[in-house]
Amino acid sequence: MPSSSIHLFFFFLLFFSSFIFTFSLAADRCNPNDKKVLLQIKESFNNPYLLASWNPKTDCCGWYQLECDEITNRVTALTIFGGEISGQIPPYVGDLPYLKTLIFRKLSNLTGHIQPAIAKLKNLTMIRLSWTNLSGSVPDFLATLPNLDYLDLSFNDLTGSIPPSLAKLTKLNALHLDRNRLTGSIPEAYGQFKGSVPDLYLSHNRLTGRIPKSLGDLDLDLDLIELQRNMLVGDASFLFRNSSRSTFRIDISRNFLEFDLSGAIFPENLGALDISHNRIYGNIPSQITALGNLQGFNASYNRLCGKIPQGGRMGRFDYSSFFHNRCLCGTPLPNNCTSG
């Protein structure tokens, strides 16, 4: 063999061995503690097919359902979504100390209570345990996760009342507790949310009592308020005062709310308003015609009276937005307004 070929041979040998060396380092990226914990989680779910990529011989940072931090190589996100997983969330999830995102979603055979060991995960910014079959209460310990920005426990079987302590979460931007079987009233403290623009979804529960007046506070910048399909009573007119707030969607339909709508001033950016199926009286204020973004409006099944304001975007809404009221009249309802 000529010496140049030998050089070339050794060059390639060196090149490939360094490549293999780098590759094997990459294979070791996953933190051994995280890997151990993940394999415990897999085992506690009886090694489901959904977690087939969780092979102990490979780098856990490459497993589906996971994300690792680029620098620390610690597991920061666990997303188990839409598959056949049965059983309870195991306590081992509390042993992934760098976890920022925890998602168990669309797993109808996921049962049991919300795992208390989640309280150890102080770095969590997002929790989504939704479309599962979790039961028990909304735990108080969630209020001790200081970085929580997004909390979604919707579409479960949760019971009991809503903990007021969640209002202490200074970074919370979205709270989704809708579609459970929650009872009791909306905590007064929810008017003091420190989060900047919270989306508040409490719909499709069994909430009773009055909506706290604090939810109408001027400083509270709610984007979306969804309280529909509960058993709320009394006044909600304080949601409709002139303020600089940017509330985009308000749905308070299908409750037992009873108040005079006549003095309402709707937020300028309002995109959708559903107040149907309540006991709301008075008339629809003409200021509604000044709302340039209004895409949806429903005031049906109430006790409203008077002429339906014309102009603005009101022409978009058909009679079903207005029917079944006491004495609303004018387009698009068939009955003319007769003076007197």
Ligand SMILES: *[C@@H]1O[C@H](CO)[C@@H](O)[C@H](O)[C@H]1NC(C)=O
């Ligand atoms: C849930 O469990 C039942 C009974 O064990 C099973 O028949 C069903 O396929 C499971 N569904 C899912 C989505 O895992």
Ligand SMILES: *[C@@H]1O[C@H](CO)[C@@H](O)[C@H](O)[C@H]1NC(C)=O
């Ligand atoms: C959270 O992350 C930081 C680094 O970003 C780390 O020092 C800490 O140990 C992590 N875990 C907890 C529970 O705070």
Ligand SMILES: *[C@@H]1O[C@H](CO)[C@@H](O)[C@H](O)[C@H]1NC(C)=O
């Ligand atoms: C949820 O769990 C209950 C029992 O705890 C069961 O009766 C129900 O069928 C489950 N729902 C789904 C969608 O699996």
Ligand SMILES: *[C@@H]1O[C@H](CO)[C@@H](O)[C@H](O)[C@H]1NC(C)=O
């Ligand atoms: C609401 O308040 C602003 C000033 O903050 C004012 O310009 C506007 O005319 C008010 N709108 C109504 C309908 O009163």
Ligand SMILES: *[C@@H]1O[C@H](CO)[C@@H](O)[C@H](O)[C@H]1NC(C)=O
């Ligand atoms: C308004 O609500 C009523 C009652 O739920 C419904 O029948 C109707 O279709 C709705 N109309 C619109 C435009 O959403």
Ligand SMILES: *[C@@H]1O[C@H](CO)[C@@H](O)[C@H](O)[C@H]1NC(C)=O
């Ligand atoms: C309503 O008034 C218009 C004219 O303004 C008239 O053509 C129409 O027949 C009236 N309809 C009813 C139901 O009285």
